[in-house]
Amino acid sequence: MARLVHWDTPKGMGGQLFQITPQTINGIEAYIRWAEYEVPQNLPRYLDRLAHFMALYNQGVARKMSFGPLDPDGKRTELAWRTPEQGIRRISQAYYLGWRVKKLKHGHYRLYNASKEAYFIEFGISEVGFGENRHVPKRRIRRPVRKLSLIKTMRFMMTTKAYHRIWTDIFRARHTYGGFTQKVQSPAGGHMRWETITEHQAGSVARGNVFHGRQMMTGLRHSRGSWQRRVPNQGGGTYRGPFVRGRGQRLP
Numbered sequence: 001m002a003r004l005v006h007w008d009t010p011k012g013m014g015g016q017l018f019q020i021t022p023q024t025i026n027g028i029e030a031y032i033r034w035a036e037y038e039v040p041q042n043l044p045r046y047l048d049r050l051a052h053f054m055a056l057y058n059q060g061v062a063r064k065m066s067f068g069p070l071d072p073d074g075k076r077t078e079l080a081w082r083t084p085e086q087g088i089r090r091i092s093q094a095y096y097l098g099w100r101v102k103k104l105k106h107g108h109y110r111l112y113n114a115s116k117e118a119y120f121i122e123f124g125i126s127e128v129g130f131g132e133n134r135h136v137p138k139r140r141i142r143r144p145v146r147k148l149s150l151i152k153t154m155r156f157m158m159t160t161k162a163y164h165r166i167w168t169d170i171f172r173a174r175h176t177y178g179g180f181t182q183k184v185q186s187p188a189g190g191h192m193r194w195e196t197i198t199e200h201q202a203g204s205v206a207r208g209n210v211f212h213g214r215q216m217m218t219g220l221r222h223s224r225g226s227w228q229r230r231v232p233n234q235g236g237g238t239y240r241g242p243f244v245r246g247r248g249q250r251l252p
Contacts, residue, residue, distance in 0.1 A: 004067045008059075008100065020057045022160045022196070028053065029162040048107045050162060055101045055109035057156060062111065062149040066096040084145045088121060095121065111146070122146055159194045159228075194221065194228040202227035 028050045035043045068087030069079055079089040090096055098115035124142040157163045197205075202220055209218045219230040 004064065005097075020053055020060070022156070025050070025053065025157070025160040025162050029160065029165075032162075032165075044106060047165075050165065051107050051109055052101075052103070054153060054157065054166075055111055058111050058149055058153040059099050059101050061152045062099040062113075062145050063096055065145045065149060066090070066099065081141055081143075084143055084148050088143065088145065091117075111149075113146070158192075161193075163193060192230050192232055194223070195231050196226050197229045199227055202229070205229055 028046060031046045032043065032050065035046055064087075065084035066088045068082050068089045069076070070090045071079055072091060074091045076089070082089055088095065094115040095113065095117045098113040098118060100112060100114075102110045102112060104110055121143050122145060154166070157166060205220055206216045209216050209220075221228050221230075
């Protein structure tokens with residue numbers, strides 16, 4: 001039986017990369033904050049590492065969504081339209097292993113899938129058409145693995161201390177005139193994130209909730225064997241409100 005391989009370990013890593021956790025990203029963020037004051041010339045290196053690990057995590061989520069039941073003969077039609085959450089059926093390994101990360105330049109990475117079935121799965125296209133007497137739906141069913149994996153990556157980053165460093169760029173098609181660009185950076189307190197705490201700290205939060213008349217588990221959860229508390233992000237700039245001086249000024 002095939003084993004799920006989340007990502008291709010980058011060259012020069014010095015060993016197999018088994019897991020990317022919030023602690024992994026927090027460690028990179030600590031290096032970034034240290035470099036900002038101590039060795040600014042090394043700052044691009046750590047920012048590049050952060051972008052790379054985000055791309056690798058995105059690759060792992062996309063591959064997990066593509067790692068459905070193996071059907072090499074393509075005869076199990078009941079598996080044909082599985083959703084990304086269920087795991088896309090694998091007739092071959094081309095689509096599942098086709099999710100790759102490519103470095104375009106320093107700090108710039110791209111997740112792509114060059115397999116021929118990737119387009120059909122992402123946009124819900126059927127090679128044989130739809131409806132009539134065929135065993136296919138009457139309309140196309142999108143299974144946007146690329147989009148959903150990015151959403152999961154953003155949600156993962158919200159549990160880390162580096163979420164404020166994410167910039168989201170939205171562009172219209174390159175061949176059209178004009179276009180729209182949006183750049184968003186989270187200021188301090190701009191979002192809530194889950195922070196891992198000890199069992200003793202979780203008890204203190206629970207008692208505080210009861211004392212103030214709230215539900216005992218408000219802002220608390222138990223996930224993957226550890227307690228987590230919902231807290232505002234620390235942010236990376238001094239921006240505290242919606243007003244920005246000067247048209248087109250970037251947020252710090």
